[in-house]
Amino acid sequence: MAPDATPERGHPEAAGWALGALDPEETKRFEQHLLSCSECQTAVAEFEPVARALQHPAPEAEPPPDLQARTLATVQRAAAMAAKRPDGGLARLAIWRRWNIRMLSLATAAGAAIIAFVLLQAVQSAPAEAYTIPLHAPSGGAASGQAIVRQTANGWSIQLTAHRLANLGPRQFYECWYAGPGNSPGHPDLITAGTFTVGRNGSATVQMWTAANPGTFRTMQITAEHTADAGQHGEVILTGTVRG
Amino acid sequence: MSLTDADQIAAQEAELVAQIAAGDMEAPVTELYHRYARRLYRFGVQALGDPGLAEEMVQECFVKLWRTAGRFDASRGSVGAYVFVIARSVAADIRKRPSSRPLLSVDEVHVPPKIDSVDQILDALIVREALETLSSAHLQVLRLAQDEGLTQSQIAGRLGLPLGTVKTRMFHGMRALRAALVERGFHGA
Numbered sequence: 001m002a003p004d005a006t007p008e009r010g011h012p013e014a015a016g017w018a019l020g021a022l023d024p025e026e027t028k029r030f031e032q033h034l035l036s037c038s039e040c041q042t043a044v045a046e047f048e049p050v051a052r053a054l055q056h057p058a059p060e061a062e063p064p065p066d067l068q069a070r071t072l073a074t075v076q077r078a079a080a081m082a083a084k085r086p087d088g089g090l091a092r093l094a095i096w097r098r099w100n101i102r103m104l105s106l107a108t109a110a111g112a113a114i115i116a117f118v119l120l121q122a123v124q125s126a127p128a129e130a131y132t133i134p135l136h137a138p139s140g141g142a143a144s145g146q147a148i149v150r151q152t153a154n155g156w157s158i159q160l161t162a163h164r165l166a167n168l169g170p171r172q173f174y175e176c177w178y179a180g181p182g183n184s185p186g187h188p189d190l191i192t193a194g195t196f197t198v199g200r201n202g203s204a205t206v207q208m209w210t211a212a213n214p215g216t217f218r219t220m221q222i223t224a225e226h227t228a229d230a231g232q233h234g235e236v237i238l239t240g241t242v243r244g
Numbered sequence: 245m246s247l248t249d250a251d252q253i254a255a256q257e258a259e260l261v262a263q264i265a266a267g268d269m270e271a272p273v274t275e276l277y278h279r280y281a282r283r284l285y286r287f288g289v290q291a292l293g294d295p296g297l298a299e300e301m302v303q304e305c306f307v308k309l310w311r312t313a314g315r316f317d318a319s320r321g322s323v324g325a326y327v328f329v330i331a332r333s334v335a336a337d338i339r340k341r342p343s344s345r346p347l348l349s350v351d352e353v354h355v356p357p358k359i360d361s362v363d364q365i366l367d368a369l370i371v372r373e374a375l376e377t378l379s380s381a382h383l384q385v386l387r388l389a390q391d392e393g394l395t396q397s398q399i400a401g402r403l404g405l406p407l408g409t410v411k412t413r414m415f416h417g418m419r420a421l422r423a424a425l426v427e428r429g430f431h432g433a
Contacts, residue, residue: 012411015418016396021389023397053430054353058365058372063285067299075273075310076302082311126267154295158335211296 001177014043033219061154064209065193070150073195078228131214135162135222143202145238147176147220155211158193162222162238166199171227173197174237176208178217191217195225218242257323258316280327283369287328290365296350301330304334320427332362365428374424382417385410 013030016022034040045146135145145162160176168174170208180189194208214220222238257279260272284305288298308330312413316326375383388394388402402406 012408012415015415016389016411019389019414021317021394021396021399021414023395029390046422047418050418050425051390053367053371053425054375054386054421056368056371057375058286058368059289060372061289061295061298063281064299067281067285067302068274071277071281071303071306072270072273075269075306078307078310079269087315117270137284138342148311209299211294211299 011037011040011043014040016077018044018047019054019236020051023034050090064154066207066209070194076178077227133214134163134243135220135238138236138239141237143238144220145240146242149242150215152209155209156214158208158210160196160206160208161203163203163205165202165237166196166224167200167202168224173225173227174204175223175225175234177221177223178210178212178214179219179221180217183219191220203243214242254318254322260316261309261316261318261323261326264310267318273310276309276323276327279305280324283373283374284327284331286369286425287331287365288335291362292338297338301331301334301338304332304338308334311367328362328366328388356419370425370428370430374421374428374430377424378420381413382420386417386421389414392403 011023013026013033017027017030017034021136030040034044055237097226126176129151131146131149133149135147139144142164143162143166144164145160147158147160149156149158158176162174165174174197175195178193180190180191193208193210193212194206196204196206196208198204219241221236221238223234225234257276262274263272264276281302284302285298288301289295292298292301305327312330316323371391375386378386384403385396387397388399390394394402396410397407399405399414400410403410
């Protein structure tokens with residue numbers, strides 16, 4: 001069969017040839033035809049670079065759903081720190097205050113969306129690997145919690161529940177950390193996994209994501225932090241290590 | 245996309261950066277996040293080979309965009325180009341940090357395909373975005389040919405379609421993909 005070269009059909013073999021998707025016999029026939037068909041030569045010249053490009057598409061990776069809230073919170077924190085500096089100026093401080101109020105409502109909405117997403121994920125697929133981290137108050141207080149950490153395609157998801165935590169004041173929040181085996185005062189080996197707040201009842205159920213493998217970073221700490229601080233400066237409110 | 249559309253988008257995005265420079269952060273940062281986060285994240289995954297580092301890169305890009313918004317000059321380039329200049333710089337910084345060492349054991353680390361340059365990564369991002377504009381019917385035959393190495397006859401058998409239908413879908417899929425690549429300024433398409 002001769003290749004169909006009618007303009008309205010648009011030389012369909014040209015695309016298959018450029019992709020290497022013709023059968024061997026068809027390839028021979030098309031290449032013979034190609035020698036004398038200027039339209040097919042034009043089509044092949046157009047399709048060859050497209051076929052080459054197809055060999056290296058970027059990964060289909062999607063940013064995690066909570067990254068927007070975390071990104072905005074990171075910019076927020078940078079703004080707060082800039083406002084604290086003498087050269088940060090009052091204007092930036094005013095901007096920070098106005099934005100902080102807006103962020104509270106955004107964080108609430110983002111939290112609800114994340115919880116919904118996580119519940120849906122939990123129903124739809126079984127995790128490949130999971131760790132449970134019971135959390136207790138190192139000071140012997142009443143606060144308690146539990147983290148269930150599950151492996152995902154792109155890291156680890158953390159489902160954290162905590163109870164009897166104090167409802168912190170303005171610009172304060174709880175932060176979840178993974179501590180590595182070398183973590184010690186003055187030599188931090190910490191990776192943050194996210195921040196959250198609690199309501200009046202002192203409870204929280206939140207979902208966070210991290211790249212830290214709990215098989216290596218086996219200790220989790222929950223600290224109380226202030227928006228103007230970078231790093232871990234606050235008191236450890238809850239702590240726990242991977243069970244088993 | 246017409247030139248007018250592209251110009252309008254460029255003007256909108258320049259205005260968003262101007263708003264950030266003027267201190268109205270939340271709305272413009274959110275809008276630019278919606279426009280660029282996916283591309284930035286994929287750039288980060290490709291450039292750094294780790295989803296966690298890619299997330300870090302996205303966050304730092306927006307902090308840097310906020311810090312330098314006042315220096316953005318629309319007459320020197322688009323916001324998109326500016327964002328990826330930032331991304332290139334942030335990715336290079338992250339790569340140098342000792343804390344960027346993989347947290348997983350060696351056999352767990354995903355090693356991305358070797359990409360020689362940032363421009364190649366950006367081209368790969370354009371290819372991915374162009375693929376996402378295709379209809380599912382076109383995308384399906386191109387994937388089976390490219391990813392699984394099937395011939396048109398094998399694709400017809402797999403999908404239970406007449407061979408002519410597969411040929412036509414592949415042709416129009418390639419044509420649509422080329423148009424999407426050209427529209428996005430892909431080098432060489």
